[in-house]
Amino acid sequence: MIKVGVLGAAGRMGSEACAAVDGADDLELVARVDVGDAREALEAADVVVDFTHPSAVADNLRWCVDAGLHVVVGTSGVGEELLDDVRGRLKPGQGVLVVPNFGIGAVLMMRFAAQAARFYDSVEVVELHHPRKADAPSGTATRTAQMIAAARAEAGVGPGPDATTHDPDGARGATVDGIPVHAVRMAGLVAHQEVLLGSEGETLTIRHDSLHRSSFMPGVLLAVRGVADHPGLTVGLDALLDLD
Numbered sequence: 001m002i003k004v005g006v007l008g009a010a011g012r013m014g015s016e017a018c019a020a021v022d023g024a025d026d027l028e029l030v031a032r033v034d035v036g037d038a039r040e041a042l043e044a045a046d047v048v049v050d051f052t053h054p055s056a057v058a059d060n061l062r063w064c065v066d067a068g069l070h071v072v073v074g075t076s077g078v079g080e081e082l083l084d085d086v087r088g089r090l091k092p093g094q095g096v097l098v099v100p101n102f103g104i105g106a107v108l109m110m111r112f113a114a115q116a117a118r119f120y121d122s123v124e125v126v127e128l129h130h131p132r133k134a135d136a137p138s139g140t141a142t143r144t145a146q147m148i149a150a151a152r153a154e155a156g157v158g159p160g161p162d163a164t165t166h167d168p169d170g171a172r173g174a175t176v177d178g179i180p181v182h183a184v185r186m187a188g189l190v191a192h193q194e195v196l197l198g199s200e201g202e203t204l205t206i207r208h209d210s211l212h213r214s215s216f217m218p219g220v221l222l223a224v225r226g227v228a229d230h231p232g233l234t235v236g237l238d239a240l241l242d243l244d
């Protein structure tokens, strides 16, 4: 039995993760921690899953790592600086998985986008989410843009053509590693992303839709079961999916 603690247990993802862990024969939910609860309850766990808030994840992650726990981080907003700090704190054999998106289709969408990116002049990312989401762009969009940018740099592809010289309201969106990223927030949505690629005479659109938060749970359980077998810091679910 793997003992699991959930941080952000009262939230949309945390409550879904608690139910998924509760329903798994090989996992035991030993701690549900949310705002105002003592984090010490997590010390009974082998693995902690964090679904809290971009403003809380750094402190939680450092605390869990310093407590010697394996950690699966689903919360968005984990930047390079925090990743470097965590690497320096890890004990031998300790595993941390930072997963921008647990959806299997989302993992594939990111990989397909990176694969396609070098063949097109233009590429832009459009992420679409429910209006209660705290951060923009999403962690998935940020990761996708980073992967696309790395693939284009490796292939020696320059920036997409763009004649815009006047954009006082920021209509062209944000740029992440040089890739334009646009964020939509809309009632009725859950989590969606399109990667648009174009060259003279053709376009390719790669789209993924999470229609319910249950779509993330197979990935969450895979990460919980696999984190102890992946010592060190790993970003993305790819390493656990045997994709190559």
Ligand SMILES: NC(=O)C1=CN([C@@H]2O[C@H](COP(=O)(O)OP(=O)(O)OC[C@H]3O[C@@H](n4cnc5c(N)ncnc54)[C@H](OP(=O)(O)O)[C@@H]3O)[C@@H](O)[C@H]2O)C=CC1
Pocket (backbone or CB within 6 Å): 007, 008, 009, 010, 011, 012, 013, 014, 033, 034, 035, 036, 051, 052, 053, 054, 056, 060, 073, 074, 075, 076, 077, 099, 100, 101, 102, 103, 139, 216
């Ligand atoms: N990796 C993935 O596949 C996915 C990642 N996410 C990410 O997960 C995160 C949570 O999303 P979601 O569940 O929708 O958000 P919610 O706001 O529904 O849930 C977050 C929960 O965490 C609580 N919380 C905030 N700070 C702390 C803290 N310091 N300690 C313990 N609990 C805390 C919140 O309490 P309160 O409301 O009182 O502040 C709330 O109950 C986001 O960053 C989101 O982007 C979401 C979906 C999939």
Ligand SMILES: O=C(O)C1=N[C@H](C(=O)O)C[C@H](O)C1
Pocket (backbone or CB within 6 Å): 076, 100, 101, 129, 130, 133, 134, 137, 138, 139, 140, 141, 190, 191, 192
């Ligand atoms: O807040 C959400 O809902 C989601 N957050 C993650 C992100 O920021 O990418 C994953 C997914 O998009 C849902």
